[in-house]
Amino acid sequence: METGIETLYQLSQIDSQIIKLENLLKKLPQEIQQLKEESEALISKLEHVNNELKKLEKLKKEKELEIQEQEDRIVKIQQNLDRVKTNEEYKALLREKAHIEELIMDIEDEILQIMEQQEHLEKEREEIKKQVEIERKKIEEKIKQKQKELETIKNKIQQLKEEREKIKQNISKPLLSKYETIRQARDGLAVALAQDGTCAGCYMIIPPKLYSEVIKAEELFTCPHCGRFLYYESK
Numbered sequence: 001m002e003t004g005i006e007t008l009y010q011l012s013q014i015d016s017q018i019i020k021l022e023n024l025l026k027k028l029p030q031e032i033q034q035l036k037e038e039s040e041a042l043i044s045k046l047e048h049v050n051n052e053l054k055k056l057e058k059l060k061k062e063k064e065l066e067i068q069e070q071e072d073r074i075v076k077i078q079q080n081l082d083r084v085k086t087n088e089e090y091k092a093l094l095r096e097k098a099h100i101e102e103l104i105m106d107i108e109d110e111i112l113q114i115m116e117q118q119e120h121l122e123k124e125r126e127e128i129k130k131q132v133e134i135e136r137k138k139i140e141e142k143i144k145q146k147q148k149e150l151e152t153i154k155n156k157i158q159q160l161k162e163e164r165e166k167i168k169q170n171i172s173k174p175l176l177s178k179y180e181t182i183r184q185a186r187d188g189l190a191v192a193l194a195q196d197g198t199c200a201g202c203y204m205i206i207p208p209k210l211y212s213e214v215i216k217a218e219e220l221f222t223c224p225h226c227g228r229f230l231y232y233e234s235k
């Protein structure tokens with residue numbers, strides 16, 4: 001007698017494929033999002049260097065302004081030198097002038113250091129830029145791939161669902177409804193293989209008498225532990 005177990009098994013194979021694909025489908029948008037974030041992180045790395053460079057440029061301008069101010073002071077001292085009457089005043093002004101000139105030299109040193117830092121950072125920026133270009137291209141490629149994968153999986157699920165509908169035609173309504181009940185209660189898997197005396201759905205031992213009945217396949221049997229239909233695959 002035809003019990004329909006083979007058809008049920010076929011149906012459950014399709015259902016488990018659909019489950020696997022749907023799980024993949026759930027993960028893909030997250031993976032795509034993650035890739036987009038990676039790409040943004042690269043950009044912010046570049047922005048960080050750009051900001052550092054801006055800060056240095058600002059600092060350099062400030063230092064240049066300081067030099068300007070000190071030079072203005074020297075000009076004034078120079079004018080005063082022509083007007084002073086005593087030797088003491090004259091000497092004091094010359095000392096002040098010398099002091100300011102030292103100050104200017106110090107600031108010029110600082111500016112040189114800033115310029116070295118700028119040069120260093122600019123090189124780094126070029127490196128990062130190149131790296132970002134390469135990495136972003138790779139990431140974009142990966143995103144495209146994932147999107148393609150997403151479409152492929154969607155199509156495959158559609159195909160499987162159509163196949164499922166066809167197979168369903170060959171199963172009686174009461175049996176199909178029992179199948180659906182078990183499927184919903186048992187993580188989408190309503191038919192389990194009976195292998196080596198064990199139910200492959202719940203990994204529990206099938207009583208030996210029942211197991212031999214399952215092998216004979218003259219009737220439909222369910223696992224006494226998990227309630228799934230048992231199917232023995234004859235080799």
Ligand SMILES: [Zn+2]
Pocket residue numbers: 192199200201202203204223224225226227228
């Ligand atoms: Zn079981």
